[in-house]
Amino acid sequence: MADMQRRVLVLGGTRWLGRAIAEGHVERGAEVTCLARGASGPVPEGARLVVGDRDADDAYRGLDGDWDEIVDVTRLPAHARSALDALGDRARHWTFVSSVSAQRLEGAPVGADEDDELVPEDETGEDYGGAKAWIERTARERLGERLAIVRPGLIGGPGDESDRFGYWVSRLALAGDGPVLVPARDMPTQTIDVRDLTAFLVDVAPMRRDVVNAVGADDALHALIAAAREVAGHTGELVEAGDDDLERLEIGSWAGPRALPLVLPAGVASHAQRSSARYRAAGGEHRPRRAMLEDVLADERARGLDRPSAHRLSRADELAAIDSLASKA
Structure with missing residues (x-):
């Protein structure tokens, strides 16, 4: 069936990844419908919005006919269950966007692939990874060979609301010739650009009937920071803090109001060393690191380098930590 005739339903479609997929x-050239409450923003130009609240019993009543492709990005088992009940028999193919968090965090070997064990399921939705694991199994039982499961790793790129990948190039640009706090311990890191992930979900996933871990290229945090420093034009000092120093300063890892994004505890470093072999073999791409950093910096500047964020260490807290390290020396 030609693209002009394809009917695609995106459950969501008004925010970052879901909107990009739509x-x-x-x-x-597909005929695209987005089912959403319409409270998070508009659907893309050319798509049709059907207003529906997935917490309601009648969420799907505005949807008519069958679909060549249905895409669901939900993290809530209740939403996934109701969608499968209402639409499972009306989809030629279904793509569920899961997460590598559905697989074990601790004890995973370096280079773990799609067959590594899953975390315990959580039908309540309270545990993110467990909820995704529950949805994976339930969708597989309901849809069989009509299902593709794509598990992204950390997603970055322009428009990222998680404020993780963009932190380093943004902070280095903001600091200019001032100091920037960095972890003394190097560690692996992987981030997939939202544009590369979207291309895979749109062009490749509808033809798949398996599970693919869509993770970024292997990288090291110190190398990423060095590249970000060059892109940002930072000329100030990089102030290293060891794990003990960061703990004493109550600076966390990964994400949070006092966190250094992308920093992982040593015991779970392999979480950022998952295999992308199946993704790449299927046609998935990784854009060059520098190009991604340049685009992200432009986006960060547009949104404000020093904007308040609940997901990253503020500049004021960072400078206070640097002063504390200096006084201890």
């Missing part, structure tokens, strides 16, 4: 299908 937009990608529109660009390829």
Whole structure:
């Protein structure tokens, strides 16, 4: 069936990844419908919005006919269950966007692939990874060979609301010739650009019937920081803090109001060393690190380098930590 005839339903479609998926299908000529409350923003131009609250019993009543492709990005088992009940028999193919968090965090070997064990399921939705694992199994039982499961790793790129990947290039640009706090311990890191992930979900996933871990290229945090420093034009000092120093200063890891994004505890470093072999073999791409950093910096500047964030260490707290390290020396 030609793209112009394809009917695509995106459950969501008004925010970052879901909106990008809807937009990608529109660009390829599909007839795209987005089911959403409409409270998070508009759907892409060319897509049709059907207003529906997935917490309501009648969420799907505005949807008619069958679908060549249904895409669901939900993290809530109740939403996934109701969608499968209402639409499972009306989809030629279904893509569920899961997460590598559905697989074990501790004890995973370096280079773990799609077959590494899953975390315990959580039907309540309280545990993110467990909820995704529950949805994976339930969707597989309901849809069989009509299902593709794509598990992204950390997603970055323009428009990222998680404030993780963009932190380093943003902070280095903000600091200019001032100091920037960095972890003394190097560690692996992987981030997939939202544009690369979207292309895979739109062009490749509808033809898959398996599980693919869509993770970024292997990288090291110190190398990423060095590249970000060059892109940002930072000329100030990099102030290293060891794990003990960061703990004493109550600076956390990964994400949070006092966190250094992308920093992982040593015991779970392999979480950022998952295999992308199946993703790449299927046609998935990784754009060059520098190009991604340049685009992200432009986006960070547009949104404000020193904007308040609940997911990253503030500049004021960072400078206070640097002063504390200096006084201890």
